[in-house]
Amino acid sequence: MPHVDDAWLGEHSYWLAREGVVKSKLMTGIAGGEDRLVMHHKLHTWVGALIIKTAGFKLHWLKTVSLVFYVLTIIATLKLGRKTGLVIRPYEQLMVALLLLAHPLLFEFGFVFRPEMMLAFMALLSFWFLHQSVNNRASGSWLAFASGVFAGLGLLAHLNGSMFIAAGFLSLLVFRRYGGAALFALGATMAATFYFLDFKGLGDFSLWYHQLTFLPDGRVGNA
Numbered sequence: 001m002p003h004v005d006d007a008w009l010g011e012h013s014y015w016l017a018r019e020g021v022v023k024s025k026l027m028t029g030i031a032g033g034e035d036r037l038v039m040h041h042k043l044h045t046w047v048g049a050l051i052i053k054t055a056g057f058k059l060h061w062l063k064t065v066s067l068v069f070y071v072l073t074i075i076a077t078l079k080l081g082r083k084t085g086l087v088i089r090p091y092e093q094l095m096v097a098l099l100l101l102a103h104p105l106l107f108e109f110g111f112v113f114r115p116e117m118m119l120a121f122m123a124l125l126s127f128w129f130l131h132q133s134v135n136n137r138a139s140g141s142w143l144a145f146a147s148g149v150f151a152g153l154g155l156l157a158h159l160n161g162s163m164f165i166a167a168g169f170l171s172l173l174v175f176r177r178y179g180g181a182a183l184f185a186l187g188a189t190m191a192a193t194f195y196f197l198d199f200k201g202l203g204d205f206s207l208w209y210h211q212l213t214f215l216p217d218g219r220v221g222n223a
Helices: 002-017 042-055 059-084 088-103 104-109 117-136 140-157 159-174 180-197 203-213
Strands: none
Touching: 002 042, 042 059, 042 117, 042 140, 042 159, 042 180, 059 104, 059 117, 059 203, 104 117, 104 140, 117 140, 117 159, 117 180, 140 159, 140 180, 159 180
16 A cells, blocks of 8 residues: 655655755745755665666555565564574574564564665674674674664664664674774764765755754754
8 A cells, every 4th residue: 555655755865866956845935855865865766766667666665665675674584583593493483473574663664665674684684794703703803893883774674774784883893803893883884974975065055954853843954
């Protein structure tokens, strides 16, 4: 079924594919978004624009993006469960799969053009490389770097991904992998820097903050 976020976020990808700039005519009057948006889910928007350019502006193709990452998230969770020893027995794997399939929010966002499933998959990959880094001193450095890259891609998909950057970096400090923490931070920074790819100058940082904090009721950001 169509969802309001399919229209809202799908429009971001539509204008990027059509005119090369992200905007939202549906949100006319909201912090200048009808002319240009710099505060959006960057990686998610780019993937949607690629889909539109390839297959056209069709609801089901956009929804497929979330569905693919939903399936990948379930597969990655089960594989990580086996690799880490947390979910080994068949009945444990079945229970985890059923929980992921039955959870209302996961099920909903698996069929809505939103970035949560993309973020979940990136976070799981980041965790996997982080886990390997802590338990493998021989190649821990590049594994920590890879973990940082996927954490940064998580932020690129959704700003909430910043929590995984903070968690990964602090985890390495707790385990006294100081070199790994530095490489994790480097990888995360390199990937997250692409968030500013569509910024045209320093003024766009002010525009981004305005769009981030804008509330139509006049309490914040309406100056």
